[in-house]
Amino acid sequence: MADQEHKEDATRVAIEFLMLWMSEDRQAAAVHIAEVLHGDTPSDPAQVIAGLLNLNMLTIFELARTQGTQDHRAWAEEYLQQRSLRLPKASD
Numbered sequence: 001m002a003d004q005e006h007k008e009d010a011t012r013v014a015i016e017f018l019m020l021w022m023s024e025d026r027q028a029a030a031v032h033i034a035e036v037l038h039g040d041t042p043s044d045p046a047q048v049i050a051g052l053l054n055l056n057m058l059t060i061f062e063l064a065r066t067q068g069t070q071d072h073r074a075w076a077e078e079y080l081q082q083r084s085l086r087l088p089k090a091s092d
Contacts, residue, residue: 002039006047006058007050007051008052009047009051009052010048010050010054011051011054011055011058012051013036013047013048013051013053013054014051014052014054015034016053017029017033017048017052020032020033021033036048043053057076059089060076060079060080061073061076063079064076064079
């Protein structure tokens with residue numbers, strides 16, 4: 001049960017970060033995120049990353065569901081591969 005609570009807490013932190021990042025003041029969001037990660041009582045970065053990944057997975061599976069797919073994972077993988085191909089290449 002504790003593991004599930006950690007996952008839920010990490011996902012809540014991810015939601016908090018995303019909501020702040022979507023605001024007009026990204027500088028303030030960045031300062032808050034840095035404080036959470038490096039402040040007096042820092043969050044475990046691995047847990048924060050896990051929360052961000054959980055949130056992304058929930059979001060993309062919800063998107064897959066709205067598309068009427070049966071195999072959400074396969075749809076999500078294809079969707080992500082297509083988006084990856086469309087990203088500009090990093091210059092050397």
